Amino acid sequence: MDIQLTINDMPLTVPEGMSILDAARTINIDIPTLCYLNLHEMNMNNHIASCRVCVVEVEGRRNLAPACSTPAAAGMIVRTDTPRAIQARRTMVELLLSDHPKACLTCAKNLDCDLQALAADLGVRHINYEGEISEFEIDTSSLAIIREPSKCIRCRRCETMCDDVQTVGVYSAVGRGFGTVIKTAFDRPLHETSCTFCGQCIAVCPTGALMELDQTDKVRKALNDPSQFVVVQTAPAVRVALGEGFGLEPGTIVTGKMVAALRRLGFDRVFDTDFGADVTIMEEATELVHRIKHGGRLPMLTSCCPAWVKFFEHQFPDLLDVPSTCKSPHEMLGVLSKSYYAKASGIDPKKMIVVSVMPCVAKKYEAARPELAQGQETADVDIVITTRELARMIREAGIHFENLKDEEFDHSLGESTGAAVIFGATGGVLEAALRTAYEVLTGETLEKVEFEALRGMEGIKEAVIPIGERNLRVAVTHGLGNARKILEKIQAGESEYDVIEIMACPGGCIGGGGQPYHHGNVEILKARANAIYQEDRSKPLRKSHENPAVLALYKEFVGEPYGERAHELLHTSFMKREKL
Numbered sequence: 001m002d003i004q005l006t007i008n009d010m011p012l013t014v015p016e017g018m019s020i021l022d023a024a025r026t027i028n029i030d031i032p033t034l035c036y037l038n039l040h041e042m043n044m045n046n047h048i049a050s051c052r053v054c055v056v057e058v059e060g061r062r063n064l065a066p067a068c069s070t071p072a073a074a075g076m077i078v079r080t081d082t083p084r085a086i087q088a089r090r091t092m093v094e095l096l097l098s099d100h101p102k103a104c105l106t107c108a109k110n111l112d113c114d115l116q117a118l119a120a121d122l123g124v125r126h127i128n129y130e131g132e133i134s135e136f137e138i139d140t141s142s143l144a145i146i147r148e149p150s151k152c153i154r155c156r157r158c159e160t161m162c163d164d165v166q167t168v169g170v171y172s173a174v175g176r177g178f179g180t181v182i183k184t185a186f187d188r189p190l191h192e193t194s195c196t197f198c199g200q201c202i203a204v205c206p207t208g209a210l211m212e213l214d215q216t217d218k219v220r221k222a223l224n225d226p227s228q229f230v231v232v233q234t235a236p237a238v239r240v241a242l243g244e245g246f247g248l249e250p251g252t253i254v255t256g257k258m259v260a261a262l263r264r265l266g267f268d269r270v271f272d273t274d275f276g277a278d279v280t281i282m283e284e285a286t287e288l289v290h291r292i293k294h295g296g297r298l299p300m301l302t303s304c305c306p307a308w309v310k311f312f313e314h315q316f317p318d319l320l321d322v323p324s325t326c327k328s329p330h331e332m333l334g335v336l337s338k339s340y341y342a343k344a345s346g347i348d349p350k351k352m353i354v355v356s357v358m359p360c361v362a363k364k365y366e367a368a369r370p371e372l373a374q375g376q377e378t379a380d381v382d383i384v385i386t387t388r389e390l391a392r393m394i395r396e397a398g399i400h401f402e403n404l405k406d407e408e409f410d411h412s413l414g415e416s417t418g419a420a421v422i423f424g425a426t427g428g429v430l431e432a433a434l435r436t437a438y439e440v441l442t443g444e445t446l447e448k449v450e451f452e453a454l455r456g457m458e459g460i461k462e463a464v465i466p467i468g469e470r471n472l473r474v475a476v477t478h479g480l481g482n483a484r485k486i487l488e489k490i491q492a493g494e495s496e497y498d499v500i501e502i503m504a505c506p507g508g509c510i511g512g513g514g515q516p517y518h519h520g521n522v523e524i525l526k527a528r529a530n531a532i533y534q535e536d537r538s539k540p541l542r543k544s545h546e547n548p549a550v551l552a553l554y555k556e557f558v559g560e561p562y563g564e565r566a567h568e569l570l571h572t573s574f575m576k577r578e579k580l
């Protein structure tokens with residue numbers, strides 16, 4: 001039911017139960033907040049009302065009301081901008097700053113910090129409160145995430161994200177009032193928990209308390225070592241978000257500028273992870289066909305998201321035979337760079353460094369997984385940096401990104417199809433696999449390559465896809481909480497699916513923990529997804545098995561898809577892990 005109210009003298013109609021904060025947004029009034037999260041479409045909300053920054057005046061009420069947790073009601077008269085409300089916000093921010101290190105200039109979140117931005121917007125010029133400053137050790141235990149609890153403002157967004165959305169439950173608030181601290185269980189270092197390194201807590205943290213492990217110095221060192229041949233590859237989701245780091249609109253496609261910038265940074269070769277994605281489809285689709293034809297384990301689950309892989313290893317160790325054994329696309333491209341490409345180019349693979357630019361924090365940890373380098377002399381990928389880290393490197397190098405002319409990826413590990421680029425959005429991996437599996441199973445041409453039912457931001461999408469005489473039952477999920485629901489069904493023997501795509505991050509990799517911050521704005525994720533589909537439509541080839549460079553790779557080097565050599569290079573194994 002809809003209700004009518006007034007905000008700042010403007011009448012509006014909103015659904016009953018909507019918060020005042022969301023109601024105000026419908027008329028383009030932003031009430032500031034540091035704790036509220038609203039990704040309704042993906043059922044990701046935080047209504048803890050811990051920061052008290054969003055207070056407003058409601059006629060007839062003596063006390064200020066927190067706009068995030070107060071539902072809009074019929075006939076309500078709200079003012080968001082009274083001197084009393086603004087002064088209360090300023091006081092809240094001053095109190096937060098009184099127990100916050102004044103290290104903005106050296107903080108990794110400088111100019112991207114919600115607390116800093118709010119202090120500036122509210123005109124906080126000095127802090128009227130002096131008191132005890134909390135001090136904590138920095139947790140550098142993991143290969144992906146740095147925790148700096150002294151910068152924490154106890155907004156509990158990370159806790160909501162990790163508990164309610166991802167259902168991993170790494171953090172909880174301990175203590176009360178000023179003594180509240182966000183901790184892991186038994187205060188364990190992060191690498192000793194069940195953390196999946198999805199980085200979604202980083203994506204929502206308003207301050208620099210949670211950040212990815214910065215590996216840009218390692219990249220610079222490699223680029224300045226003349227004895228090393230440094231290869232870089234970029235994931236599909238990077239090209240539709242990197243522009244945001246230079247003030248471009250979300251969803252601006254900057255593929256050509258990105259390649260040009262990487263060459264100016266000094267990389268010897270610029271390859272496209274999309275090539276690895278096309279190879280992934282060759283392997284994954286063949287594995288699916290193999291399981292279907294030979295009565296193998298179904299459903300088959302995708303395995304290209306390392307956070308999802310770590311999640312099932314901790315949470316569902318009895319289901320290790322369900323996911324596909326395929327490595328993720330950047331790992332495939334890494335191993336092929338150091339074998340196929342190195343051999344063809346006469347480069348010593350031990351002198352080759354592969355750098356992956358990813359939307360993802362978990363891929364930093366994934367690159368160091370020993371299972372992935374099994375039987376090889378070096379790791380597939382040596383260094384992983386995020387989209388945010390690449391944007392910073394480009395700015396540091398003084399490259400005028402916006403003015404760069406488009407350049408193309410290096411051949412042949414730069415050739416790709418539209419099927420590969422859609423890996424970046426939720427549903428894309430499955431759609432790409434279906435484009436190939438359909439033709440392999442039926443021997444017929446798939447005319448309509450777009451599977452609309454698998455697209456969009458809904459948490460769990462299901463479809464029945466007729467393929468020849470078989471109706472393939474498929475599902476797509478994003479967010480680990482949704483994945484848990486599906487895995488519980490499989491565990492209980494209630495799953496009727498044949499194949500399921502699972503991605504840890506909201507929206508898939510476009511919403512990855514290493515992407516430019518979306519500040520909870522789902523429209524940014526949608527713009528990136530639309531750009532991904534636009535890039536797909538612009539490609540002359542849209543099915544992985546039609547990529548001539550991929551076909552040459554199999555003919556000259558790998559042999560049969562899902563064959564012996566393919567298993568050595570392109571597949572991996574999983575391990576049981578404790579639930580901590």
Ligand code: SF4
Binds near residue numbers: 166169
């Ligand atoms: S990285 Fe993901 S799993 Fe780990 S603490 Fe953050 S939200 Fe939880």
Ligand code: SF4
Binds near residue numbers: 201205207209
């Ligand atoms: S770590 Fe960040 S998201 Fe978590 S409570 Fe602290 S400030 Fe909020």
Ligand code: SF4
Binds near residue numbers: 359363503
């Ligand atoms: S969904 Fe993508 S960005 Fe997120 S953890 Fe998985 S692979 Fe990384």
